[in-house]
Amino acid sequence: MIKSVRTSRLIIIVLLLFVAAEVADIIYSSDIKYSLQTYALNRSILKKQKKGSGCLKNLYDNRYELDQVIERLSRNTSSGEYNVVHYRNNRLNLWTDNSFDIPVSPDSSYFTDPIINAGGRLMAASSFSDSTDLFICLVNIWNAYPIENDIIRPGFDESFGMPPGAGISTDPAIGEPIYGIEGDYLFSVTYDKSESFNTWFIVIPLLLWSIVVAMIVLLVNRMASWL
Incomplete structure (x- = not known):
């Protein structure tokens, strides 16, 4: 009975991780990653300006x-x-x-x-x-x-x-805007979407999929021990 409960919890965890990995993969494959990268850039600039x-x-x-x-x-x-x-x-x-x-x-x-x-x-x-x-x-x-x-x-x-491929523009109508510590417009970021996007964002889906695979192996081994 205890083994069954633990296995059920493990299955639920695997399913949740699978969904999270799928969502992370979708985000990485979409244009959302550019907005997230711009947000991270803006935060970094503001942090330096505050210091x-x-x-x-x-x-x-x-x-x-x-x-x-x-x-x-x-x-x-x-x-x-x-x-x-x-x-x-x-x-x-x-x-x-x-x-x-x-x-x-x-x-x-x-x-x-x-x-x-x-x-x-x-x-x-x-x-x-x-x-x-x-x-x-x-x-x-x-x-x-x-x-x-x-x-x-x-x-x-x-x-x-x-x-x-990330570029810079002083036209607010082009790219994604960056704002300074006073809330004033600084510049816009442009992205060459034909370039590979090898930043820290790719770590999240890779890490989640690695955990999913490891959990599936653990689940299979546990179920095999019952046979």
Whole structure:
């Protein structure tokens, strides 16, 4: 009797896992995965912007002792999640990444848009300021290179884990929109649906199907032991 109850529960678990695997497979085979990938990208950008905003607030609170917190600033941005630029009295004072050019003075036309182009890199910009100091947080979004080959290609920052063929557009009517920390439109993501979608989404159906197969083998062995 106990064996029968346990086997019945095992059958129910196998059926539920089978349904879950089918649903995961359908999602992966449909366009829903692109929306989920865009959602994950947007969350990652917002997370970096929030961390950067916290850093800006910390630096602003210590703006009169800024020389003493430069080392801490470098530590805060060492992960590459964001870069910080500081202007004092409309002159560039410090920045955490010298691999791209920054204006010596905060040209209003340069930092007004939520997305800026710095040395071929598209970055999401947010700021914290008063009449004297201007702190700007830059989150790297898209990398462009002067040369292209099989190894070096333009694309999203690697930390986002975007699939091959994912592109970027500044037209809200094209692709799936991405919004910044202030709720403003940043850019849209486009997908080349002819490219394989080998991201972490494929792990879910593969894992579920592996569990289903293992459970079926266990169920068959248990039923065979009754014979």
